Amino acid sequence: MKNLNRRSFLGAAGGAASLFLAACGGGSSSGSSAGGEAAADGKNLGVMLATNVMSLDTNLATDGDSFEVIADCIDGLMQMDADGAAIPALAETFDVSDDGTVYTFHLRDASWNNGTPVTANDFVFAWRRICELAGEYAYMMDEIGNIKGAAAIIAGEQSDTSTLAVTAVDDKTLQVELEVPVSFFPSLMYFPTFYPINEEFYNSLDDGTYGTSPETFLSCGAFVLSDYLPGTANLTVTKNPGYWDADRVKLAGITYQVVGSSDNALTAFKNGSLDVAVISGQQVADAEADSELSQNLKVTGAGYMWYLSFSQTEKNAQGGMLGNQNLRLAISNSIDRESLVDNYVMDGSLATYTAVPPQFAASATTGEDFSGDQTKFADFIGYRPEEAQAYYEAAKKELGKDAFEFTLIYGNNEGDEVTKVAQAIKEQVEGNLAGVTLNLQGMTKAERLDKMQNDNYDVALTRWGPDYADPMTYLGMWITNNSNNYGFWSNAEYDKLIADCTTGAYISDYDARWQAMYDAETLVMQEAVIAPLYTKANANLISAGAEGIEFHPVALNRVYKNATLA
Numbered sequence: 001m002k003n004l005n006r007r008s009f010l011g012a013a014g015g016a017a018s019l020f021l022a023a024c025g026g027g028s029s030s031g032s033s034a035g036g037e038a039a040a041d042g043k044n045l046g047v048m049l050a051t052n053v054m055s056l057d058t059n060l061a062t063d064g065d066s067f068e069v070i071a072d073c074i075d076g077l078m079q080m081d082a083d084g085a086a087i088p089a090l091a092e093t094f095d096v097s098d099d100g101t102v103y104t105f106h107l108r109d110a111s112w113n114n115g116t117p118v119t120a121n122d123f124v125f126a127w128r129r130i131c132e133l134a135g136e137y138a139y140m141m142d143e144i145g146n147i148k149g150a151a152a153i154i155a156g157e158q159s160d161t162s163t164l165a166v167t168a169v170d171d172k173t174l175q176v177e178l179e180v181p182v183s184f185f186p187s188l189m190y191f192p193t194f195y196p197i198n199e200e201f202y203n204s205l206d207d208g209t210y211g212t213s214p215e216t217f218l219s220c221g222a223f224v225l226s227d228y229l230p231g232t233a234n235l236t237v238t239k240n241p242g243y244w245d246a247d248r249v250k251l252a253g254i255t256y257q258v259v260g261s262s263d264n265a266l267t268a269f270k271n272g273s274l275d276v277a278v279i280s281g282q283q284v285a286d287a288e289a290d291s292e293l294s295q296n297l298k299v300t301g302a303g304y305m306w307y308l309s310f311s312q313t314e315k316n317a318q319g320g321m322l323g324n325q326n327l328r329l330a331i332s333n334s335i336d337r338e339s340l341v342d343n344y345v346m347d348g349s350l351a352t353y354t355a356v357p358p359q360f361a362a363s364a365t366t367g368e369d370f371s372g373d374q375t376k377f378a379d380f381i382g383y384r385p386e387e388a389q390a391y392y393e394a395a396k397k398e399l400g401k402d403a404f405e406f407t408l409i410y411g412n413n414e415g416d417e418v419t420k421v422a423q424a425i426k427e428q429v430e431g432n433l434a435g436v437t438l439n440l441q442g443m444t445k446a447e448r449l450d451k452m453q454n455d456n457y458d459v460a461l462t463r464w465g466p467d468y469a470d471p472m473t474y475l476g477m478w479i480t481n482n483s484n485n486y487g488f489w490s491n492a493e494y495d496k497l498i499a500d501c502t503t504g505a506y507i508s509d510y511d512a513r514w515q516a517m518y519d520a521e522t523l524v525m526q527e528a529v530i531a532p533l534y535t536k537a538n539a540n541l542i543s544a545g546a547e548g549i550e551f552h553p554v555a556l557n558r559v560y561k562n563a564t565l566a
Contacts, residue, residue: 064304275565330389410441
């Protein structure tokens with residue numbers, strides 16, 4: 001895994017710009033590493049979650065909060081170090097064939113919390129299952145990981161999951177065959193989609209119950225799930241005494257609390273019920289102005305890019321009106337992104353004008369940030385009311401209409417700033433494009449995702465976080481028929497460029513691959529497939545006694561294995 005770009009959020013918005021901004025390109029600690037310090041007896045780290053955990057099933061989970069809790073409790077073949085590099089976890093070592101297409105992982109002695117050894121078959125079972133289920137993240141087995149046989153199973157063309165080229169050579173040896181070399185394959189192994197599931201335990205449960213309670217969930221990681229009821233606001237994990245690396249873990253446990261309001265998060269931190277809270281908007285300015293709270297405030301790159309997704313199908317948005325390129329360009333160019341981050345988000349987030357956000361993927365040959373130049377698409381995107389009007393006039397002529405009415409859906413439980421941003425976008429679009437009505441519809445995140453996945457929306461305010469340190473973690477979304485291509489956009493030229501980068505002409509030519517990804521991103525921006533808005537920062541309040549928490553913009557935003565609580 002290549003080192004990530006370490007530039008900070010230069011030019012970040014609002015008062016948070018004066019804070020120390022942790023580099024978005026690598027993990028950073030809130031204090032010293034655990035070292036030899038002992039944990040305080042009986043004290044759990046109180047951590048805020050923005051929304052309820054949606055699933056603890058690694059084959060079904062799709063959101064960052066769920067991934068964080070899963071990673072607390074289950075190890076992958078690899079794990080992240082403080083800088084985001086892939087280092088051994090359940091795989092003590094691994095070998096790669098000369099042609100880069102065969103990985104052989106040698107597992108260490110480790111156990112599930114029911115005493116059952118972790119074996120290579122636990123990975124075989126889990127990986128076959130996600131391909132068979134064709135879950136939302138199954139594409140990582142195929143389009144990203146390029147595991148041989150995955151594509152046919154996911155597409156339903158092959159019902160025999162044993163054709164997936166993942167083999168338990170013996171209990172401690174896992175062999176994986178790839179269609180083509182994937183240079184960042186080891187770093188994929190710390191992503192929860194690739195985690196193991198114990199087959200015997202899974203098959204002992206009633207259908208649909210895996211991961212829904214401590215009794216239906218097995219841990220082989222640093223913590224054990226001890227208190228959880230799906231749909232409720234709190235969740236607790238406690239230290240796993242049988243963990244293979246238990247000496248490293250100093251926390252007694254973690255108590256998660258779902259807090260949807262920045263104001264409530266600030267209150268909970270002040271009264272001591274939270275050791276780690278995330279705030280935004282006016283609360284950041286209030287904390288910065290408070291001589292005591294300012295010492296606890298740390299802004300880190302969260303990695304997520306917020307953007308507008310447009311449904312381009314005939315069934316939505318007045319018969320597919322948003323399939324019109326000029327109309328999408330008009331909407332995108334009527335939004336003042338600097339105003340969004342300065343006046344509504346206010347936590348150090350960065351206005352973004354590229355389909356791949358800045359500060360997480362750097363070239364291995366030049367070290368340059370893939371999207372370090374946020375002006376490179378100035379011909380297609382920006383706050384340009386005159387150009388927006390010109391696009392709008394062209395769209396009206398092409399569509400034969402003078403007025404348009406769309407619904408913008410957003411998650412009203414995804415943070416205070418999300419609702420405020422949605423309201424600001426409505427005001428800006430309607431103010432700059434006379435005749436456009438943008439109705440707002442707030443809903444839970446789960447409801448928003450369901451509508452997007454089922455193409456039951458017009459415009460959505462949504463986000464995506466990088467799962468691995470390569471631009472393809474974003475660009476892969478807009479391939480025709482990809483499960484995350486919520487706008488249902490399709491472009492043969494784009495598909496060819498991405499195929500050349502993943503399985504074709506450029507897999508061994510790093511510089512040509514980098515250029516082809518830039519060309520693919522250019523198509524996304526030219527056609528306004530999405531309207532990028534801002535790259536999220538987290539304004540964290542961290543109690544003085546909490547140290548060693550690692551923050552990452554990629555895959556797992558927070559890791560607690562080295563954390564201590566005094």
